[in-house]
Amino acid sequence: MTFRREETVWIPESDLEGMSVDTLAVRAGQMRTGELEHSDPIYPTSSFVYGSAAQAAARFGGDEPGNIYSRFTNPTVQSFERRMAAMEGGERAVATASGMAAILSTCMALLKSGDHVVCSRGVFGTTNVLFQKYLAKFGVETSFVSLTDDEGWRSAVGENTRMLFIETPSNPLCEVADIRALADLAHSHEALLVVDNCFCTPVLQRPLEHGADVVIHSATKYLDGQGRCVGGVVVGPEKLMEEVYGFLRSAGPTLSPFNAWVFHKGLETLPIRMRAHCENALELAQWLQQQPEVETVFYAGLPEHPQHELAKHQQSGFGGVLSFRVEGGREEAWSFIDATRMVSITANLGDVKTTITHPATTTHGRLSPEDKSAAGITENLIRISVGVEAVEDLKTDLARGFQALQNQ
Numbered sequence: 001m002t003f004r005r006e007e008t009v010w011i012p013e014s015d016l017e018g019m020s021v022d023t024l025a026v027r028a029g030q031m032r033t034g035e036l037e038h039s040d041p042i043y044p045t046s047s048f049v050y051g052s053a054a055q056a057a058a059r060f061g062g063d064e065p066g067n068i069y070s071r072f073t074n075p076t077v078q079s080f081e082r083r084m085a086a087m088e089g090g091e092r093a094v095a096t097a098s099g100m101a102a103i104l105s106t107c108m109a110l111l112k113s114g115d116h117v118v119c120s121r122g123v124f125g126t127t128n129v130l131f132q133k134y135l136a137k138f139g140v141e142t143s144f145v146s147l148t149d150d151e152g153w154r155s156a157v158g159e160n161t162r163m164l165f166i167e168t169p170s171n172p173l174c175e176v177a178d179i180r181a182l183a184d185l186a187h188s189h190e191a192l193l194v195v196d197n198c199f200c201t202p203v204l205q206r207p208l209e210h211g212a213d214v215v216i217h218s219a220t221k222y223l224d225g226q227g228r229c230v231g232g233v234v235v236g237p238e239k240l241m242e243e244v245y246g247f248l249r250s251a252g253p254t255l256s257p258f259n260a261w262v263f264h265k266g267l268e269t270l271p272i273r274m275r276a277h278c279e280n281a282l283e284l285a286q287w288l289q290q291q292p293e294v295e296t297v298f299y300a301g302l303p304e305h306p307q308h309e310l311a312k313h314q315q316s317g318f319g320g321v322l323s324f325r326v327e328g329g330r331e332e333a334w335s336f337i338d339a340t341r342m343v344s345i346t347a348n349l350g351d352v353k354t355t356i357t358h359p360a361t362t363t364h365g366r367l368s369p370e371d372k373s374a375a376g377i378t379e380n381l382i383r384i385s386v387g388v389e390a391v392e393d394l395k396t397d398l399a400r401g402f403q404a405l406q407n408q
């Protein structure tokens, strides 16, 4: 560690080589100014000044490294990017204004008109809308395939397929895709495999290690963990990330320094939070299975989950999101949700506070009835993003929902 200096420096990352993701979450991407602060500095500035007109010209011309304008680079945003790149095991990360901006920027940078995408059917509802409604307008066609339908993936890939896009585990049904198999399929067609790693975070799964080309996050979820800010990040090899950065610099969906700082600090507790989320979710899933009003529980940590073995091999934990179907339809699902008193009725996930959602009328509400049915988003499905409260208290609160169903 360096003391007694005047300049701002990045703490050398070579010192962290080979260290675990738990350590990288706390130590990677750290900068320290001449004030020698222990917590990370924040740079809420839109532009940066130069010592002379010649220096300004050198910066703009790319002859001298350094900051110019926060739509291009900002030190706080870079701290978050460096930490994320280290944790995901990627060469470079590019932070974005939201998770959707991360997906959009990746597609705008890496696809062109005439290209074809194969996307898993169970992706976050807005991702589906982005592909079907907006990217289609610019000549990028998307086919949707069930995440776990191996033959479906093989037959959907064509000559002009340039990207396979998946979320694993999926939202809200917790299906798990074989990342290595899909990466091999993508590469045999000169396509990229892009993985939305929002549910697992790099603490539980590092898709690049399994052959994926690009990893995407909604930082709004677990990376923050306390429901404070909206943001996103894309991680991958330098060559691809330079393209994504170029799009961001021109189009502008960049992350604000304040939000970057919140995420950067949020990452420090991510490993211990993820362990607590996983522990609570597994216990709750087992408890839900025992309730007579529950038809099915979807959680990859349960041995009867169809991809339980794959999840065990590919992930180091099963995550904090589960879903279940109650007997009945929308009325029963809504009365269950309305009877709870502590858990929060909100569409966000990945928060330390447990949240409860009715996907068919919220997160996936914009899907057509056919798409909903194909994705398994039934009216009696409830999603829980399990927080870190005492699990016995969560059971007490959810038991209010079951009581309401019994009273009907």
Ligand SMILES: Cc1ncc(COP(=O)(O)O)c(C=O)c1O
Residues within 6 Å of the ligand: 098, 099, 100, 101, 124, 167, 171, 196, 198, 199, 217, 218, 219, 220, 230, 231, 232
């Ligand atoms: C899996 C997944 N990916 C992407 C997004 C989009 O992220 P954001 O809301 O930060 O734009 C979400 C949001 O809920 C999500 O759940």
